[in-house]
Amino acid sequence: MARRHIFLLVSIAVFALPLLAQWGSAGPAKVVSLTGTLTVRRSREAGKPLRLQDPVASGDELITGPNSEAVIKASDGSTVRVFPDSHVIFNERSADIQEFLHLFLGSIKVHIEKLSGRPNPQKMTTPTAVIAVRGTTFSVFVDETEATLVAVDEGEVSVANIASPSQEVILRNGQRTWVQRGQPPLAAQRFRGRSERADLIPGLGLQAGAGEAMHPPQGVRMVGTDMMGPASPRSMGGAMPRSGPVH
Numbered sequence: 001m002a003r004r005h006i007f008l009l010v011s012i013a014v015f016a017l018p019l020l021a022q023w024g025s026a027g028p029a030k031v032v033s034l035t036g037t038l039t040v041r042r043s044r045e046a047g048k049p050l051r052l053q054d055p056v057a058s059g060d061e062l063i064t065g066p067n068s069e070a071v072i073k074a075s076d077g078s079t080v081r082v083f084p085d086s087h088v089i090f091n092e093r094s095a096d097i098q099e100f101l102h103l104f105l106g107s108i109k110v111h112i113e114k115l116s117g118r119p120n121p122q123k124m125t126t127p128t129a130v131i132a133v134r135g136t137t138f139s140v141f142v143d144e145t146e147a148t149l150v151a152v153d154e155g156e157v158s159v160a161n162i163a164s165p166s167q168e169v170i171l172r173n174g175q176r177t178w179v180q181r182g183q184p185p186l187a188a189q190r191f192r193g194r195s196e197r198a199d200l201i202p203g204l205g206l207q208a209g210a211g212e213a214m215h216p217p218q219g220v221r222m223v224g225t226d227m228m229g230p231a232s233p234r235s236m237g238g239a240m241p242r243s244g245p246v247h
Helices: 002-026
Strands: 030-035 038-041 060-064 069-073 079-082 087-090 101-111 122-125 129-133 137-142 148-154 156-161 164-172 175-179 189-191 203-206 220-223 226-230
Touching: 060 069, 079 087, 129 137, 129 148, 148 156, 148 164, 156 175, 164 175
Parallel strands: 101 122
Antiparallel strands: 030 069, 038 060, 060 087, 069 079, 079 101, 087 101, 101 137, 122 129, 129 156, 137 148, 148 175, 156 164, 175 189, 189 203, 220 226
16 A cells, blocks of 8 residues: 555655646746836736836736737746736736636737656636637737637647537637627638638638538628728738728
8 A cells, every 4th residue: 555655655756746847947927028117007007018028927917018928937937928008917817816818808829838758738818718728829809899810720629619618619729710799609600711810801602511501790890701900900810901801
């Protein structure tokens, strides 16, 4: 029995030490790239500017200004690129905090770093969506109506309406979906190019089930088989307002 306990403890140590070493060596989250302005709000304090290499704490509200962009590197090596005019809450995951990010408005691009080659599942939310991240690189956009666009570069992401999390859509490489308040996510649709431009890039056809009609959220334009995003002056990646389909 004693030998069995020793073997179990050694096995746990072999599995856990590389993860602890990775977390410890990375240090606290911090700003690793910054163009323009990045403001942080903490607790009841007034907002103050962050500078390059400044630490970012769990619960910090981060706000980018116009023509501004920042990259936050988490303690596990994951990165969050915050595009212009965006508002996001950053969290370090712990036993009592399960949401890595909450995006109120604007757009972000997230890369989830694996832990010693193993999956690093994360979860984030928006006002209308809950997003379970099973790997690795994806973008999220929230417009003024709180409609959410999720697009995946690499890996797998589960997307559901925050009010009905059991009705999920699975996105894989090169797929996107929209979520509107009170409605389940649209069926996965393929797109060309990078995820942070997924609202500006034509799709490759709608992937609805046989005999199933594909209806966009309110405000989303359908151009042929290309699903465009909400007609809004804001777009993923801080791009200029769209004037029509991109070819």
